[in-house]
Amino acid sequence: MEYELRHSARKFWIAIAFLGLTTAYLGIVTVHYLAEYFSESSEESDLIRATRLDPGDAVSFHNIGRIELLARARPQMALPWLETATRLNPHMASYWVDLALARQAVGETALERQDLLYALEAAPRTPEIAWQAANLFLAQGSPDDAMNAFRLVIENDPPITSLAIETCWKVHPDVEFLLNNVIPSNADEMFLGFLRSRNQPAAATVWEKMYSLQQPISRPHLFEYIRDLVAHQQAAQAALVWRQAASMAGLSAYQPSPQNLLVNGDFSLEILDGGFDWMHQKTRGVTLALDPNETHSSARSLRIIFDGPGIEDAGIRQLVPVEPNTPYEFSAFYKAQEMDGAGGARFALQDLHRETSFFMSEDLQNADFWKKVSGSFVTGPETGLLVLRLARVPAGSPIRGKLWLDGLQLAPSDRRIAYDERKLQ
Incomplete structure (x- = not known):
């Protein structure tokens, strides 16, 4: 009888403990659910509730900061929210970019630069982040930092590479500087394409580098370069480029000879419809x-x-x-x-x-x-x-x-x- 009483008491306390744990778990789940629910809202009041329910979630702090910065144009009010977001999650590059935007708006130039460097450190291979950072550096008056960021953009070859090259040329139209410091070798062909109709001497410098490194070039880009040289009445340079491209574009069979200046004069090769072929x-x-x-x-x-x-x-x-x-x-x-x-x-x-x-x-x-x-x-x-x-x-x-x-x-x-x-x- 005494054993049964002790056994029943133990079962009772186990049930009470289980019920307490279950209640606590349900409470935590409910809080997280509500925090997530409010964090997805576009209303600032809901986002503030989310930060109170889950003060460790950087998303809500970041979203409030963006509302203050972009929707309400109050960068000073946005700063504490964005600072908290970067502190809670320093690995999110977009948080640092938004914080840099707020810094720029209030004139905190030194801190803005540091935030942009943190953004690039958090996402060193993300061209969209590098693009934003580069343009903010330019607006800040830091062209060297901007060029480093533009190089990250161009290295990763996104759709905005051509726009990045164009911007770099506007900021610093020095072909030697850009080749040595900004334009990676994998983008030389695109750089040549940008310069060929704008600056023939600069395009020739790019071509010399490509030839010295024996970088492959696509035939369409080569034909466009030849066409521009011809249009600018630079026949000798066009002929030189065609000869040098023999190994770079697989055109060894399409070269003239002292015995015959015509290319493919017997029509034994496919007609290229470009360059110095038919x-x-x-x-x-x-x-x-x-x-x-x-x-x-x-x-x-x-x-x-x-x-x-x-x-x-x-x-x-x-x-x-x-x-x-x-x-x-x-x-x-x-x-x-x-x-x-x-x-x-x-x-x-x-x-x-x-x-x-x-x-x-x-x-x-x-x-x-x-x-x-x-x-x-x-x-x-x-x-x-x-x-x-x-x-x-x-x-x-x-x-x-x-x-x-x-x-x-x-x-x-x-x-x-x-x-x-x-x-x-």
Whole structure:
């Protein structure tokens, strides 16, 4: 009997203890639930309740600080809330950025800089944080700190990299400084793309660095750079870039030689439509294709089908760097079928920038065999870049028929070679 009483008493006290623990647990859960509920509110009064229920939760303190800073434009009132948030969670970079904003608004420059450095330390690989810090550093008048932050932005290659490069150039337009201190090697190609149409000498400096490091470059970016150099009449630099890009863009097979300045003159390679390879512009009434069934110099030729009026040229052309006052010889092979129309198609070589015509072939009329066409000319005193195209003469007149081209060559004439050899003797 006595044992049963003791056993019952023990069970009673265990139940009481369990009930107390359960009640305490439910109380804690309820407090946390209410704190979380209020912390998700946009009302400041609810957020204040959340801080009282859970004074260790940095989120509510931060949200109150943002309301005071941004919604109510009271940075001084925001400071204690934001300071508490960073103290409770110093690893949240956005808290430090907001605190820096408040510091800037009240003129606490030294503390603002320290907060921004803490933000970058908390998120060293987050470009969005680095972007905000960089712009705040600029507003503060700390360009060196800003450049360090912009480098973090560019290193991580986010969508805002191009905007970061543009901002850096506006702040410090010194290509050597930016290459050595701000622009990482993985962004040199983008830096080149930014400079190529804005500052040709600076772009050349970037290119020299890329070439010295043998950094790969995408063909589209290379073609754009070549196009800008040509537009600025820098034919020699464009030709140099093309040669140097042979290994950087996989263009070794697309290089001219002393025996033939034309690239891919036998159409054995795919047409790149850029740089110093063939470029094609879609032309109404003209169809182009590589044809493996009609061959002369390689395993295929270029087939051109004419069908219609309004044709001025075939839409296929190539830019060729040359020397001024220099004799050259041009030759090509063609076949033609069912050609109909006044005149015909002709090979034409002219100065790209001055439109001076140096060579115009005979009409490419019907020929059921590979017929050679050739001619010679001397470039002008200022000529540095030719364009080779297939012109329609007379322009715009209706023409129909099929034409195949192969074995195109352009080289300095033997007269120039003999003259150079005599000068060396």
